Amino acid sequence: MPVLPGAEPYRHEGGEVGVLLCHGFTGSPQSLRPWAEYLAERGLTVSLPLLPGHGTRWEDxxxxxxxxxxxxVERELRSLLERCERVFVFGLSMGGALALRLAAKHGDAVAGLVLVNPGNKVHGLAAHALPVARHLVPSTKGIVSDIAKPGSEEIGYHRIPLHAAHSLRRFFRVVDAELPQVTQPLVVLHSPRDHVVPPADSARILGRVSSTDVTEILLEQSYHVATLDHDADRIFEESHAFIGRLAPSVGKEGTATGG
Known part of the structure; x- marks a missing residue:
C-alpha cells in the first residue's frame, strides 16, 4: 500500500548528536515532522521512522x-548509535511509551528523553472488552486530530483496529513494569485538556521512573497532538534546550555539522 501523502518517514544527517522521534498509535511521522525539521535545522542528526502498519490504511x-x-524504533536507535556520539529519544503518546522502553532496555546509550502526552494505559470500560471484542468487531472510531489550533490536522487513521488496540494495551503493561529501570534525564510535557490520554498517565510515569533529573511542563493551550498545536514552539524550544544542557557541543561552530 502507498504511504499517505505527508506520512512519510523523515531523516536528516547532521552532527554527532542524534534524535530519534517516535510517533503515536494510528498516527504517522506527520505529527512530529515540524519538530524533526526544527531539530535538523539546528544541526542535529534526526530520525523519524514510520511505524509498521501505520501511514497507509487501518486494515494494514x-x-x-x-x-x-x-x-x-529499536532498529533506528541502533542505527543512530552507530553514527552519533549521543542519542536522545523523543515521543508523542504511544511514542512516549516506545521511548521509555528504549531507555529501560538500552541504559546509558540513551542520553535523555522528551515525552509529549505519553500513554501508559488504555482507559475506559471498553479496554476490558478488547480481548473478546477484537474477535467480533474489526475496528472502532478513531482518535486522530485532537488539536485545539484551528486549521491544524493530524494525518492518521479514522478507525482503530481492535487487534492492534489489544496489543497496545499489553504493551503499556510491559512498559509500566519497566519504568523503574528508566534512569535518564527526562522532560514530560503534557496537556491538561487532552481528550485521548489523561494527565494520570504522565503522573504515573513520573511517579515510577528512577530518573532524578526530571522536568514537568504543562501545555495549557493544547490538546493531545500538542506537537501540531498552540504549544508546539514551546515543545521544540524546551527539547532543544534540554539537549543543549546535556550535550553542550550542540550549536557551537564546528560541532553542529559533525566537523
Missing part, C-alpha cells in the same frame, strides 16, 4: 502489534 495495522512497532 490489524496484522501488526507492539513487538513490530518497538522493533522498528
Amino acid at each position: 495495522m490489524q496484522v501488526t502489534g507492539w513487538q513490530d512497532w518497538y522493533a522498528e
Whole structure:
C-alpha cells in the first residue's frame, strides 16, 4: 500500500548528536515532522521512522502489534548509535511509551528523553472488552486530530483496529513494569485538556521512573497532538534546550555539522 501523502518517514544527517522521534498509535511521522525539521535545522542528526502498519490504511495495522512497532524504533536507535556520539529519544503518546522502553532496555546509550502526552494505559470500560471484542468487531472510531489550533490536522487513521488496540494495551503493561529501570534525564510535557490520554498517565510515569533529573511542563493551550498545536514552539524550544544542557557541543561552530 502507498504511504499517505505527508506520512512519510523523515531523516536528516547532521552532527554527532542524534534524535530519534517516535510517533503515536494510528498516527504517522506527520505529527512530529515540524519538530524533526526544527531539530535538523539546528544541526542535529534526526530520525523519524514510520511505524509498521501505520501511514497507509487501518486494515494494514490489524496484522501488526507492539513487538513490530518497538522493533522498528529499536532498529533506528541502533542505527543512530552507530553514527552519533549521543542519542536522545523523543515521543508523542504511544511514542512516549516506545521511548521509555528504549531507555529501560538500552541504559546509558540513551542520553535523555522528551515525552509529549505519553500513554501508559488504555482507559475506559471498553479496554476490558478488547480481548473478546477484537474477535467480533474489526475496528472502532478513531482518535486522530485532537488539536485545539484551528486549521491544524493530524494525518492518521479514522478507525482503530481492535487487534492492534489489544496489543497496545499489553504493551503499556510491559512498559509500566519497566519504568523503574528508566534512569535518564527526562522532560514530560503534557496537556491538561487532552481528550485521548489523561494527565494520570504522565503522573504515573513520573511517579515510577528512577530518573532524578526530571522536568514537568504543562501545555495549557493544547490538546493531545500538542506537537501540531498552540504549544508546539514551546515543545521544540524546551527539547532543544534540554539537549543543549546535556550535550553542550550542540550549536557551537564546528560541532553542529559533525566537523
